Amino acid sequence: MGLRIIVVLAVLMGVTGSPTTTVRPETTSVDTAAHPNSIPETAEETGQNEVFSEEEAAEDVMATGELNPNHYPAQRAAKVVQHYLTTRYGSPYRLFGLHRVHSGNAEDVGDSGRKYQLEISVHEIISNTTQKCSAEVFFPHGQKQESPQVQASCEELLNISTKAQEEALYQQYKMNQTLLSAQNLPDSHGHIEPDVKPLWHLGIVASSFIMLKESSENTLYNMAQVANITQLETENEQLKFDCHTLLHDMVSQEILHWKLLFAWSPAEGVKVLQMEQLPHCQHCEKPPNTN
Amino acid sequence: RVIPKDGIQLSLIKEMEDMIHFELDFWRDVTGVATPVDVRVPFHSLQSVKIYLETQDIEYSIMIEDLQEMLQNHVILYRCLCIKSRIVCLVQIYSFQDMLVAENPNLVSKIVIGQSYEGRPLNVLKFSTGGTNRPAIWIDTGIHSREWVTQASGTWFAKKIVTDYGTDPALTAILNNMDIFLEIVTNPDGFYYTHNNNRMWRKTRKPNSGSSCVGVDPNRNWNAGFGLPGASSSPCSETYRGPKAESESEVKSIVDFVKSHGNMKAFISIHSYSQMLLYPYGYTRTPAKDEAELHSLAKKAITDLASLYGTRYTYGSIIDTIYQASGSTVDWTYNQGIKYSYTFELRDTGRYGFILPANQIIPTSQETWLALMAIMDHTYKNPY
Numbered sequence: 001m002g003l004r005i006i007v008v009l010a011v012l013m014g015v016t017g018s019p020t021t022t023v024r025p026e027t028t029s030v031d032t033a034a035h036p037n038s039i040p041e042t043a044e045e046t047g048q049n050e051v052f053s054e055e056e057a058a059e060d061v062m063a064t065g066e067l068n069p070n071h072y073p074a075q076r077a078a079k080v081v082q083h084y085l086t087t088r089y090g091s092p093y094r095l096f097g098l099h100r101v102h103s104g105n106a107e108d109v110g111d112s113g114r115k116y117q118l119e120i121s122v123h124e125i126i127s128n129t130t131q132k133c134s135a136e137v138f139f140p141h142g143q144k145q146e147s148p149q150v151q152a153s154c155e156e157l158l159n160i161s162t163k164a165q166e167e168a169l170y171q172q173y174k175m176n177q178t179l180l181s182a183q184n185l186p187d188s189h190g191h192i193e194p195d196v197k198p199l200w201h202l203g204i205v206a207s208s209f210i211m212l213k214e215s216s217e218n219t220l221y222n223m224a225q226v227a228n229i230t231q232l233e234t235e236n237e238q239l240k241f242d243c244h245t246l247l248h249d250m251v252s253q254e255i256l257h258w259k260l261l262f263a264w265s266p267a268e269g270v271k272v273l274q275m276e277q278l279p280h281c282q283h284c285e286k287p288p289n290t291n
Numbered sequence: 292r293v294i295p296k297d298g299i300q301l302s303l304i305k306e307m308e309d310m311i312h313f314e315l316d317f318w319r320d321v322t323g324v325a326t327p328v329d330v331r332v333p334f335h336s337l338q339s340v341k342i343y344l345e346t347q348d349i350e351y352s353i354m355i356e357d358l359q360e361m362l363q364n365h366v367i368l369y370r371c372l373c374i375k376s377r378i379v380c381l382v383q384i385y386s387f388q389d390m391l392v393a394e395n396p397n398l399v400s401k402i403v404i405g406q407s408y409e410g411r412p413l414n415v416l417k418f419s420t421g422g423t424n425r426p427a428i429w430i431d432t433g434i435h436s437r438e439w440v441t442q443a444s445g446t447w448f449a450k451k452i453v454t455d456y457g458t459d460p461a462l463t464a465i466l467n468n469m470d471i472f473l474e475i476v477t478n479p480d481g482f483y484y485t486h487n488n489n490r491m492w493r494k495t496r497k498p499n500s501g502s503s504c505v506g507v508d509p510n511r512n513w514n515a516g517f518g519l520p521g522a523s524s525s526p527c528s529e530t531y532r533g534p535k536a537e538s539e540s541e542v543k544s545i546v547d548f549v550k551s552h553g554n555m556k557a558f559i560s561i562h563s564y565s566q567m568l569l570y571p572y573g574y575t576r577t578p579a580k581d582e583a584e585l586h587s588l589a590k591k592a593i594t595d596l597a598s599l600y601g602t603r604y605t606y607g608s609i610i611d612t613i614y615q616a617s618g619s620t621v622d623w624t625y626n627q628g629i630k631y632s633y634t635f636e637l638r639d640t641g642r643y644g645f646i647l648p649a650n651q652i653i654p655t656s657q658e659t660w661l662a663l664m665a666i667m668d669h670t671y672k673n674p675y
Contacts, residue, residue, distance in 0.1 A: 070605040071612055079641075097642055100603070125642065188439075188490045190648030222641030224491060246491065248644055250565070251614050253508075253529035255491045280527070 064114070067104035074104035076220050076251075077116040081135040083212040083221065084150035085122060085157070090205035091269065092169055092198035093162035099123040099130050113140040114217065122154065126162075126201075131155045139217050147213045166266040169198055173231070173239055185226040199229050199241075205270045206262040207245045213275075220250035227257075238263035238271075244278075254280070293328045293344065304328055380486050381411070381479055387446060388414055388475070395453045398466075404474075405544025408497040411479040413544050418452050418471040426674065427470040428557040428667050429549070434509050434541070434620070435493045436481025438563040440637050440647045440655055445475035445561070447656035448663070461664060465671045469556070478509055478541055491645065495539050499526035507533035510562075511616065512542045513623035516574025521610075521617030532618050549627065557631035557670040558624040559663065564644050565613065565636035566604045568593050568662065571625040573609030573616035581630055582608070588669050589633070592662035599658040602638065609634065631670050635659065 067074040075098075082098045090096065099121040106116045116137040123130050133154035140146040173180065185200040186192040192200055203226035211221035224246035232240040243260040257278035263271045295301040392399045398418055405413045419425065432445030452471060455462045465471075476482050480496035494506030504527035511522035514536035522532035537543045549555055570585040572578075579585060586607070593604040609616055613636070621632035638647055638655045647655070 068607075068611070070607060072614060075605075097640065186643065186646050186648070188485075188646060190643050190646040190651075222644050224644055225646060248491075248641075253493060255529075 064106045064108060067106055067116075069101040069104055072220070073106065073217065074101045074116070074118060076215075076217060077104065077106075077137045077139075078118055078120045078135075079220050079222075080137050080148050080212065080215045081118065081120060081133065081150055081152055082122065083208045083215065084135075084152060085133075085154070086205055086208035087212055087270075089157055090201075090208060091162055091166055091266075092201040092205075093126055093165045094160075095125045095201055095204055097123040097125055102132075109138070111141065113138055113142075115139075124157075124160070127160045129160065131157065133157075145214075145216070148215050150212070163266060170239065170264075170266050179231040179233070181228075181230040182226075183228050185229065200226055202241065202262075202264055202270065203229050203243050203245055206241070206243055206260050206272055207247060207258070209262075209270075209272045210245070210258050210260070210275055211247060214247075214256075218251055222248050222250065224248040224255055232261075234263070238265045238268065240264075240273075256280075295328065381476060381483055384442065384446060384476055385412075385414065388416060388449070391416065391449055391453060398453060398456060399449075402472075402548075404548045405540055407478070407480045407541055408495055408539070409480045409483075411483075413474065413479070413541065414476070415548070416449055416473045416475070418456075418466060418473070420456075420466050422470075424552070424554050425468065425470045426554050426556045427472055427552065428465075428559070428670060429472045429474075429555055429624075430559045430561065430663065431474040431477045431545070431620075432561045433475060433482060434477040434560060435562055436478045436485045437491050437493050437645045438637075439485070439645065440563045440652055441561045442476055442482065443652045444637065444656040444659060445473060447653065448660060449473055449475065451656075451660055461668055465667050469667075469671055471667075474545070477545075480541075481506070493529050494531065495541055497539060499531075499534075502526040504531075507531050507539050509539055509542050510560075510620055511618040512536060512539050513546075513618045513620055515619065515622035515626050516572070516617040519574050519617040521574050521615040521619075530616075536618065546623075549624065549629075555624070555627075555629045556675070557633075557666060558621060558629045559631075559633050559635065559666065560620045561635045561637065561659075563637040563647065564639055564641070566602065566638060566640050567612055567634075567636040568596075568604055568606040569609045569612055569621075569634040569636070570606075571608065571622045571632055573614075573619045573622050576610055578608065579625060585631070585633075588631070588666060591669070592633075592665040595665045596658045596662040599661060600654055602658055604662075630675060631666060633666060635662070 063071075063073050069075075078098050078101045082096050085096045102119040102121065104116060104118045106114055109115050116139075118135045118137065119132065120135060121130050121132050131154055133152050135150060135152035138149040140148070180199065182196045182199050185196060185203065204223055207223055207226075211223075215221060226243060226245050228242075228244040230242045232242055234240045240261070240263050243262065245258050245260060247256045247258060248254075249256060257280070259274075259276045259278055260272060261274040263273060293304055295304050388401055392401050398420065400417045400419070402415045402417055403412045404415050407413060430445070430448065432448075433442035435441075452462065452466075452473075456466050457463055478495060481492050481494060484492045484496055492506075494508050496506055498505050499507075504525075506526075508522065508528075508530045511530050511532040517532065517536040523530045525531060533539060537546055549558075568589045570579065570582070570589060589606040593606050596602060596604060605612060609619065609622075619634070621634050625632040637659060638651060
């Protein structure tokens with residue numbers, strides 16, 4: 001398994017719309033036309049069967065104007081906001097889920113892309129609180145795959161302070177004699193040991209940088225599993241981790257494998273240092289989960 | 292559990308394995324003296340095996356008295372014992388099915404509608420109080436093997452039906468007039484694979500000629516919009532439609548069964564995750580002829596579902612709500628004239644995804660049951 005090009009990024013928390021490009025490694029003959037793109041929405045629905053060739057399906061004419069909040073265009077854009085919030089504010093003690101889309105609107109910005117305006121509710125998972133956010137998501141349409149750009153303002157996102165818990169965790173990890181390592185978070189049965197939960201959460205925050213970067217109007221990313229997370233030695237104040245994460249794209253139904261190198265400290269938050277997609281290996285089966 | 296005390300007992304136990312009529316399943320094989328041997332004994336052999344062991348003075352203890360009771364423990368529902376390469380989880384569900392039939396012979400029977408690619412039986416439980424070819428409701432779970440909450444829920448539904456018949460007026464009325472068919476492990480090859488090789492396996496396990504990639508997406512293999520956008524033509528893709536419609540025996544068996552039955556009135560295919568209740572179509576934006584009714588019934592169903600634990604579902608046509616998908620199950624069943632064709636996507640919305648924690652199985656089953664009841668009740672009260 002040859003290594004693909006490693007993209008070295010210094011992604012700081014709070015930088016929206018990462019400007020770096022990623023050379024996507026070749027995947028084993030995945031039919032790009034297989035992406036279930038929507039067929040053009042015709043205003044005059046005459047009920048005739050629309051038959052499209054695979055090439056025509058690539059013409060992605062998505063809904064514009066006011067969006068149905070329960071349909072996938074608004075839902076996919078809202079999921080991107082979830083990933084954005086997680087990269088910006090996420091920590092071992094703060095994680096976000098999309099709770100609900102209240103309303104949405106989409107408009108083309110010339111040829112450069114499409115902009116979504118959304119009113120959503122997000123769920124902060126650990127404190128189990130929900131709050132409203134207004135967000136804007138811009139999906140660039142270009143030759144090469146570019147990340148969406150997000151702006152969001154939420155009511156009281158940081159109201160519940162997690163600084164004390166983060167500091168305590170940080171100290172605990174810093175003072176550990178041995179480097180931490182964990183696999184299969186959660187396990188096949190959805191179980192996760194309480195003492196490795198913070199590692200799972202760190203893996204989710206770090207993975208959110210990838211999910212944000214890779215998102216488009218034709219994807220919907222969720223975490224599938226943290227396959228492996230290993231603490232590495234550091235010379236500075238930051239804690240450093242190597243992580244193999246599995247992401248699930250609902251639209252293609254594929255499980256994507258990524259390798260991540262990231263740093264964390266309560267002061268700086270999560271910073272991704274390197275990210276690399278692993279090739280889709282049909283023959284590489286994981287050993288059975290003995291649970 | 293049997294513990295051989297000496298060499299003679301060891302060989303006696305080994306001999307038991309050869310007694311085919313006992314139909315013993317060794318969960319933990321004979322290795323040496325004083326090492327435990329775990330055996331699953333089918334009900335019909337229990338007395339004989341006990342007598343055999345007792346007359347030879349071989350120590351044994353009963354580990355799991357009642358498989359059914361065990362399956363009600365939701366943790367064990369998930370935590371199947373996967374010893375070596377044995378298909379123990381599948382075996383447990385198959386045992387459960389047999390036991391359900393044995394204990395409720397006037398209500399439940401098992402029909403084998405075909406075989407998977409690797410030769411596993413495709414079992415369907417028929418819940419019927421009589422009649423001949425009554426109008427029927429079909430429910431399937433586990434067509435995508437990694438969606439483990441669905442097979443677990445299917446098992447729960449089976450138990451729920453036998454428990455509620457005679458006690459719950461609504462279900463009793465339905466079963467007094469209609470039959471229910473339930474296929475719990477619709478993709479057994481995939482299910483086995485998720486336990487022993489790859490937890491995230493979705494498709495069937497049929498090899499594809501000319502490719503090193505295995506499997507076909509059974510929810511893109513149906514003859515509805517087959518070949519249109521919404522599925523992949525690549526064998527390596529998770530949404531590979533297959534070389535032709537109904538190429539997978541797991542799909543063909545259901546097609547043949549439904550066609551020969553000829554009197555299905557509702558068809559419900561259960562998946563996870565996303566918390567959605569979907570109706571046709573997936574392959575076209577043309578609304579289904581009965582969209583208004585399907586939409587309002589879906590709304591009733593998810594309202595009932597939410598009444599239990601507040602779980603929020605979205606609902607609508609497949610193509611509007613989740614994505615364009617061609618060759619999907621309920622598009623075919625709907626085009627066959629089965630009006631109440633629905634696809635469920637159960638919990639959750641992405642936090643755990645496919646690896647939903649075991650403690651959510653029973654709440655998920657309970658709330659989903661309310662939605663199923665809404666659909667079944669409506670089907671019963673609106674004959675067509």
